[in-house]
Amino acid sequence: MSEPIRIGMIGYGFMGRAHTNAYKRVPDFFPELKYRPVLQAACARNEEKVKAFAEQWGYASHETDWRDLLKRDDIDAVDICVPNNLHKEMAIAAAEAGKMILCEKPLAMNVAEGKEMCDAIEKAGVANTVWYNYRRIPAVSLAKQLIDDGRLGRIYHYRSNFLQDWTISEDVPQGGAATWRLDSAAAGSGVTGDLLAHCIDTAIWLNGSIVDVSAMTETFVKQRLHAETQQVQEVGIDDACAFLCHFDNGSLGLFESTRYARGHKALYTLEINGEKASLRWDLHDLNRLDFFEHADGPETRGWRTIHITEGEMPYMDKWWVPGLCIGYEHSFVHQVADFLKNLESGQPTNPTFRDALETQAVCDAVLKSGADRTWETV
Ligand SMILES: NC(=O)c1ccc[n+]([C@@H]2O[C@H](COP(=O)([O-])OP(=O)(O)OC[C@H]3O[C@@H](n4cnc5c(N)ncnc54)[C@H](O)[C@@H]3O)[C@@H](O)[C@H]2O)c1
Numbered sequence: 001m002s003e004p005i006r007i008g009m010i011g012y013g014f015m016g017r018a019h020t021n022a023y024k025r026v027p028d029f030f031p032e033l034k035y036r037p038v039l040q041a042a043c044a045r046n047e048e049k050v051k052a053f054a055e056q057w058g059y060a061s062h063e064t065d066w067r068d069l070l071k072r073d074d075i076d077a078v079d080i081c082v083p084n085n086l087h088k089e090m091a092i093a094a095a096e097a098g099k100m101i102l103c104e105k106p107l108a109m110n111v112a113e114g115k116e117m118c119d120a121i122e123k124a125g126v127a128n129t130v131w132y133n134y135r136r137i138p139a140v141s142l143a144k145q146l147i148d149d150g151r152l153g154r155i156y157h158y159r160s161n162f163l164q165d166w167t168i169s170e171d172v173p174q175g176g177a178a179t180w181r182l183d184s185a186a187a188g189s190g191v192t193g194d195l196l197a198h199c200i201d202t203a204i205w206l207n208g209s210i211v212d213v214s215a216m217t218e219t220f221v222k223q224r225l226h227a228e229t230q231q232v233q234e235v236g237i238d239d240a241c242a243f244l245c246h247f248d249n250g251s252l253g254l255f256e257s258t259r260y261a262r263g264h265k266a267l268y269t270l271e272i273n274g275e276k277a278s279l280r281w282d283l284h285d286l287n288r289l290d291f292f293e294h295a296d297g298p299e300t301r302g303w304r305t306i307h308i309t310e311g312e313m314p315y316m317d318k319w320w321v322p323g324l325c326i327g328y329e330h331s332f333v334h335q336v337a338d339f340l341k342n343l344e345s346g347q348p349t350n351p352t353f354r355d356a357l358e359t360q361a362v363c364d365a366v367l368k369s370g371a372d373r374t375w376e377t378v
Contacts, residue, residue: 002027002033002034002035002036003034003035003036004035004036004037004038004076005035005036005037005038005076005077005100005340005343006038006040006074006075006076006077007023007037007038007039007040007041007075007076007077007078007079008040008041008042008043008063008069008070008072008075008077008078008079008099009039009041009042009043009059009079009081010043010044010066010069010078010079010080010081010082010090011043011044011080011081011082012042012044012049012050012053012057012081013081013177015081015104015131016042016044016053016079016081017057018329018332019079019081019102019131019332019336020039020042020057020058020059021329021332021333022329022332022333022335022336023037023039023336024037024039024057024058025333026333026336026337026340029318029319029333029337030318030337030340030341033337033340033341033344034340034343034344035340035343035344036340037077037336037340038060039057039058039059039060040059040060040061040074040075041054041059041060041061041062041063041069041072041074041075042054042057042059042061042062042063043062043063043064043065043066043068043069044064045064045065046064047062047064050062050063050064066090066093067093070093070094070097070099071097075099076099076100077099077100077101077102077127078090078094078099078100078101078102079101079102079103080094080101080102080103080104081104082104083180083186083187084106084108084109084186084187084188084193085109085185085186085187085188087103087104087106087107087108087109087113087117088108088109088113088114088116088117090103091103091117091120091121091353092116092117092120094126095117095120095121095123095124095126096120096124098124098126099126100126100127100128100343101121101126101127101128101129101353102128102129102130102131102339103117103128103129103130103131103353103356104130104131105130105131105132105197105198105201105356105359106188106193106194106197106356106359106360106363107130107353107356107357107359107360108188108360109188109193110188110360110364111357111360111361111364114353114356114357114360114361115357117353117357118353118354118357121353122353122354127339127342127343127348127349128348128349128352128353129335129339129348129349129350129351129352130351130352130353130355130356131332131335132197132198132201132202132205132351132356132359133331133332133335134198134201134202134268134283134331135201135202135205135331135335135350135351136314136315136330136331136332136334136335136338137283137286137328137330137331138287138308138313138314138315138316138326138330138334139281139286139287139288139289139306139308140202140206140281141314141315142289142306142308142313142314143206143270143272143279143281143289144205144206145314146277146279146291147206147207147272147274151274151276151277151293152272152274152275152276152277152278152279153274153275153276153277154249154250154274154275155207155247155249155251155272155273155274155275156251156252156273156274156275157251157252157253157254157271157272157273158203158206158207158247158251158252158253158254158270158271158272159253159254159255159270159271159272159273160199160202160203160253160254160255160256160268160269160270160271161199161255161256161257161267161268161269162191162195162196162198162199162256162257162266162267162268163256163257163258163261163264163266163267164191164195164258164259164261164264164265164266164267165259165260165261165262165263165264165265166259166265167182167221167239167259167260168259168260168262170221170224172224173224173225173226173227174224174225174226174227174233174235174237175226175227175228175229176226176227176228177227178227179227181194181237182224182235182237183226183236183237184235184236184237185236187237189237189238189363189367190219190237190238190239190241190259191237191238191239191240191241191257191258191259192217192238192241192257192363192366192367192370193363195257195259195268196241196243196255196257196363196366197359197360197363198268199255199257199268199270200255200359200362200363201351201355201356201359202270203247203253203255203270204355204358204359204362205350205351206270206272207247207249207251207253207272208247208248208249209247209248209358209378210245210246210247210248210253210362210378211245211246211247211248211377211378212245212246212365212375212376212377212378213243213244213245213362213365213366213369213375213376213378214243214244214245214369214374214375214376215241215242215243215244215365215366215367215369215370215376216241216242216243216370216373217238217240217241217366217367217370217371218238218239218240218241219235219236219237219238219239220239220240220260221235221239222234222235223235238367238370239258239259239260240256240257240258240259240260241255241256241257241258241366241367241370242254242255242256242257243255243256243366243369243370245362266283266284267282267283267284268282268283269281269282269283276293276294276295277291277292277293277294277295278291278292279291279292283328286327286328287307287308287309287325287326288305288306288307288308289305289306289308290303290304290305290306291303291304291306292304307323309322309323309324309325310322315330315334318337335349361378362378365377365378
């Protein structure tokens with residue numbers, strides 16, 4: 001019989017639901033694990049709403065103050081699914097309460113906060129991970145395997161985009177429940193911390209550390225109504241950001257993110273060009289990895305599209321039969337499964353807080369470079 005890990009979930013929005021779904025799926029699809037998540041308590045400020053969420057999704061109880069959640073001795077792990085400005089305080093308090101922590105990305109508002117968080121969780125010695133979930137999309141995990149196996153050889157170029165179009169209208173407010181991402185006080189930054197952070201995390205994982213960056217950032221809509229104050233206020237976030245970088249392995253990086261690319265909803269793409277091979281991936285077609293290998297004979301040489309559904313491919317033996325796809329939500333299921341598996345062996349689950357601090361440092365350097373119009377060392 002598996003042992004329970006009692007989850008205290010803070011926030012019931014987009015990520016609160018994505019993670020809860022993952023906790024529910026893991027025991028069925030990863031029955032070999034020693035530990036199983038138990039939905040012990042959900043927490044958010046509005047009692048009526050959090051109670052309804054807890055009942056609908058199967059949490060045994062609810063809280064309206066996260067500090068009360070942390071005081072409970074029937075909570076083993078805390079999942080932080082709230083806006084970015086709340087991560088630090090909650091994570092440090094959770095560490096001091098001896099809870100395991102699964103924290104949403106970006107780790108913090110900036111590196112200074114992130115360092116405090118890392119120090120606190122390392123002092124407490126609690127298991128931790130940050131939800132850079134794209135690492136565990138099987139196609140991206142396969143890309144990692146191919147790179148680590150040397151199939152690309154020396155890497156020359158890393159190229160990545162994350163494009164959206166949902167803030168083009170000047171009528172979209174900043175702040176408040178649905179639009180906190182446009183309020184720098186809640187989000188810290190705009191596309192850099194929200195979207196590029198994912199691209200940077202994946203890039204560091206696949207291609208190693210980033211040494212320096214040269215960025216341009218832009219805020220296209222300079223003032224927006226604030227949903228909470230009802231005042232028109234300056235917009236403090238970056239609406240768009242593009243940057244160049246050098247990786248530690250000598251390769252060159254090119255990244256772009258915007259919420260003003262009309263027609264694109266969540267176009268996260270990456271392409272890597274190596275000496276022996278190239279690969280590319282696109283979130284809109286997440287079960288496919290495109291791969292070009294120069295060693296293929298000249299008669300058949302060309303880009304192949306690998307459909308990631310075979311049981312030999314990362315995580316896919318846990319799901320259906322070859323040919324049948326899985327989705328976005330499975331990346332979270334995989335992260336929970338890895339977290340629980342690593343608890344058995346005492347291994348860290350990547351990305352840890354410390355790993356996520358490196359992504360935070362790149363984000364900070366990008367924002368500083370964009371503001372100063374200079375190259376910044378990470
Ligand atoms: N990994 C990913 O791909 C991914 C995707 C989306 C969001 N995120 C991250 O997840 C976090 C949450 O984003 P979201 O899209 O779920 O936001 P959301 O707006 O959908 O939900 C936020 C939740 O936080 C709750 N909340 C706010 N203040 C609170 C407080 N003081 N105490 C308790 N609860 C509080 C709200 O009630 C709401 O339930 C952010 O850090 C975001 O960057 C990550």
